[in-house]
Amino acid sequence: MATGRTHRPATRSRGIPEATVARLPLYLRALTALSERSVPTVSSEELAAAAGVNSAKLRKDFSYLGSYGTRGVGYDVEYLVYQISRELGLTQDWPVAIVGIGNLGAALANYGGFASRGFRVAALIDADPAMAGTPVAGIPVQHTDDLDRIISDNGVSIGVITTPPGAAQQVCDRLVAAGVTSILNFAPTVLSVPDGVDVRKVDLSIELQILAFHEQRKAGEEASADGGASDAEAEQAPPVRATPTTRKGPDGDMPAVMPA
Amino acid sequence: MATGRTHRPATRSRGIPEATVARLPLYLRALTALSERSVPTVSSEELAAAAGVNSAKLRKDFSYLGSYGTRGVGYDVEYLVYQISRELGLTQDWPVAIVGIGNLGAALANYGGFASRGFRVAALIDADPAMAGTPVAGIPVQHTDDLDRIISDNGVSIGVITTPPGAAQQVCDRLVAAGVTSILNFAPTVLSVPDGVDVRKVDLSIELQILAFHEQRKAGEEASADGGASDAEAEQAPPVRATPTTRKGPDGDMPAVMPA
DNA sequence: CTTTGTGAATCTTTTCACAGCC
DNA sequence: GGCTGTGAAAAGATTCACAAAG
Incomplete structure (x- = not known):
């Protein structure tokens, strides 16, 4: 969500997608937990569940790092911990x-x-x-x-x-x-x-606002179910636009023109 | 990066893309700053710069909310603050x-x-x-x-x-x-x-690991520039895989087979 | 002339589904 | 039989570029 900068216009270096990079720490955490419990191998299905993603995504992610699994078996936990750590640059201080x-x-x-x-x-x-x-x-x-x-x-x-x-x-x-x-x-x-x-x-604050957005949706959903443009919801007097031209907010727009 | 859950299979409600929702708080913050400085209107270019995105993206984002701008002029700051606040559900406590x-x-x-x-x-x-x-x-x-x-x-x-x-x-x-x-x-x-x-x-910890990944890249880039598979970098003895089969890490792989 | 709003093109990410290997 | 690795398809996000509006 943050960077996107490429400090060299996406050179064809060893290109791991940004979305994948952002998930590697998640996998690493799950793997570390397995390692501590001395689990030797894990399937993409199990590991995906532990990391909270789906297994297809996980396999695709790992495929960018190389072929580190064994078909019919799964992934060697220790080996994978090492590979991901190295990829993330965590073998150094x-x-x-x-x-x-x-x-x-x-x-x-x-x-x-x-x-x-x-x-x-x-x-x-x-x-x-x-x-x-x-x-x-x-x-x-x-x-x-x-x-x-x-x-x-x-x-x-x-x-x-x-x-x-x-x-x-x-x-x-x-x-x-x-x-x-x-x-x-x-x-x-x-x-x-x-x-x-x-x-x-x-x-x-941004995270809370994103949650509030969805929260609001949920609350509204209970009441709706019919497709009609519902009645107002303007609790406070909203600011009136400088030039009150044709605005077309998809719904729940400002309640008609108000005198300042 | 986080949720992705849709608590109803992406019903054709008023569909604002998740990526857009995640940026609305950013716009709101920039707008609030402008509002405090009593700036009446702002162009997509200016607002985008203040929010750290590009203007095309901002305009596209706003287009999901409705047509709240005025061509040739820009956006009314107060009006937009209100609309985004409402969209995010911030008009309530x-x-x-x-x-x-x-x-x-x-x-x-x-x-x-x-x-x-x-x-x-x-x-x-x-x-x-x-x-x-x-x-x-x-x-x-x-x-x-x-x-x-x-x-x-x-x-x-x-x-x-x-x-x-x-x-x-x-x-x-x-x-x-x-x-x-x-x-x-x-x-x-x-x-x-x-x-x-x-x-x-x-x-x-995840954020730091993502930064470390890119940081590592930068460090490696200085030295490379020739496409050759460089020599090792294994500071510590890495774990050996249980079944040392044909792995094909794209580069910097484990330094040959090691006895446990 | 300036700036929005938006189709169309492009790029990225996710998901599907199955061939290939153990 | 079970599970990985990956092309191909689908979905989503970003960027382009320009017609339409003021």
């Missing part, structure tokens, strides 16, 4: 810096599942001088002034932004200038970055 | 319950942008009896035993799960039994829910 140590930043720093898979919180950075030195999750917070040096010294290439929205773009620019090429943005802002930098966003 | 008040749950409870758009934290629920009564973000934490009653009393239809992964499915089941039909899941677990319930997930 990724130092990560979190910028903006408020409630959310601190929560992420404390989050266990973070370190579990190759990711290591290498630095915490905040603009508040009062926080400098205070340890959060055992890691001392450092001041933004030193951002550049902190990034270089730790070889950070992945940055996590948990600042207030107003500071996000500036922080982003500084991270990029310091050499960060992947950013996970929790601030509700659209970040603009140069080509070659990937941004993914996580936005609570 | 959505009481939300957060279950699992650890670091993350508390951070979300404190998160400002939460309340801003129709969402209201109606209840905080945790399994730890010691937390009961303690206020977090001004809201007293209640015990899981009362989950059922809390959900009904507050008319909650959207639940947020921030429990440890082991508890997530159970909490989910209880929420659904109590009447919740939309769930935002922060726990790294695949939730199974009955038809008619929507689940969206937010997973930090």
Whole structure:
């Protein structure tokens, strides 16, 4: 949902579809669970169920990585864990810096599942001088002034932004200038970055709004069932358009023209 | 990325594509910013830039809602804010319950942008009896035993799960039994829910893994440029497959057969 | 002249269904 | 017999490009 950037116009490198990449972590999680239970092999059907997808999709996804299964048997769990980990680049260590140590930043720093898979919180950075030195999750917070040096010294290439929205773009620019090429943005802002930098966003508010959309549908569905254009639903006086021309909202439109 | 469930086989109701729905909150945010700056109208080009998409996509998206623009002029900001809000169901109040008040749950409870758009934290629920009564973000934490009653009393239809992964499915089941039909899941677990319930997930670890994938590509690209199968990269001894048959990983495969 | 709204073309993703292999 | 791997078909999303409207 986020990036789509290709930092080189979709060169015919080893092309794994983006949708597939986004599911590999899911498979990996399911496989890790099986591995811990010492399950030796798993079928596409079983694994798909554990990952919450259908088996055809899973098989197609795996086919982009190579032929790692055995017909009539399934997939070797350990082998597949290794292959997917390698494909995702998790056989190496990724130092990560979190910028903006408020409630959310601190929560992420404390989050266990973070370190579990190759990711290591290498630095915490905040603009508040009062926080400098205070340890959060055992890691001392450092001041933004030193951002550049902190990034270089730790070889950070992945940055996590948990600042207030107003500071996000500036922080982003500084991270990029310091050499960060992947950013996970929790601030509700659209970040603009140069080509070659990937941004993914996580936005609570957006997720809730998407849920609200569907929720509303469900509520409306109970009442409908006849195809008629139902009566109004305008609880508050909606704003009137500047030029009240021919609008054609498919249904539930503004209730006729209203005086301002 | 998350739901895909249709709780009725994609009935020809007012069909707005899922991809469009996922972008509406983005447009709304950009529009709200314009509204606050009292900008009266905006072109698809400008708005698209502010939302971080291209203008053709934006126009197509809006076309599903109806014809709300004026040719040669653009879109009326206030009018569009209202229309999108209504479409997303944000003209009504959505009481939300957060279950699992650890670091993350508390951070979300404190998160400002939460309340801003129709969402209201109606209840905080945790399994730890010691937390009961303690206020977090001004809201007293209640015990899981009362989950059922809390959900009904507050008319909650959207639940947020921030429990440890082991508890997530159970909490989910209880929420659904109590009447919740939309769930935002922060726990790294695949939730199974009955038809008619929507689940969206937010997973930090997955996002980082996707970034790592692309990051790895970038690093590899510098070195390559010749099409040759490069030499190994196996830092650790990888697991050997049970039946070491003909695998054909497209490149960077396991370094020949190894004795266990 | 400017900018929307939208068919048509293109690209991506998912699903189907079955040949091929164990 | 069971299960993977994959072409081919279908569905969905994005982009193009331009007629229609102001």
